[in-house]
Amino acid sequence: MLTGTNARAVILVEGWSDQAALESLAVKQGRDLTAEGIGVVPMGGITNIGKFAQALGPRGLRLRLAGLYDAAEEPYVRHNLQRMELGSAQTREEREALGFFACEADLEDELIRALGSAAVERVLEGEGELASFRRFQDQPAQRGRSTHAHLRRFMGTRARRKIRYGSLLVDALQLECVPRALDLVLTHHRR
Structure with a gap:
């Protein structure tokens, strides 16, 4: 998890395998997420998205949020994004505009x-x-x-x-x- 003044954004993921994959992909693409001020944060399951969005997003540390989730969890993600008042999250396209992207089954x-x-x-x-x-x-x-x-x-x-x-x-x-x-x-x- 990023801390300090360099932190500007987080990507919320369900677990450690998602974090490992995204961090490996960033390296493969020649990116340094830490230098960019972006953290990949495993939440310990999608049911924790509300708590993490609350703590890290506009109502908490004011970090820009994005996320990766399984398509089967869309109703839960939609509900929590709307509850956080991050913007309209009714459709997949609207969730993507907010930075939240679905894996068809899973990563x-x-x-x-x-x-x-x-x-x-x-x-x-x-x-x-x-x-x-x-x-x-x-x-x-x-x-x-x-x-x-x-x-x-x-x-x-x-x-x-x-x-x-x-x-x-x-x-x-x-x-x-x-x-x-x-x-x-x-x-x-x-x-």
Whole structure:
């Protein structure tokens, strides 16, 4: 979290994996968020967005806000943005104008779609986890599901795996393939 006079803006994210991915993406783009006065703040879940927006936004430290959230959480995000009186947040376009961008399922889904399943499997192989992933795919509860679904679920099966792979998947991305929501949330405070 940024403190001091350099802090001017924050990007609110649900958790540490989102923070790791955005910070890795900024580095990959040649940006220094700290020097720009932008912090990426994990909230410990979307249900904390109201508290964080209150403390950090116009009614608190007066930092400019932006955020990344899962599409399934849109009603909750919309309600809290309107409650904070940050502006109209009825539509996705209005939320985006305020700096809040939706990942279609979640961050991992966005990254897996951007890379493709085969590229994600190569990242797993590079981390020595491809055999573990294959055993996971063979479990009865996983049979009949797509490789994409397996990869999303596998990312969350062990403590800190989502955090580690948030950075690793971003590192494997070509800059022209960055998911829209990640790209837009990072560029929002540049406007």
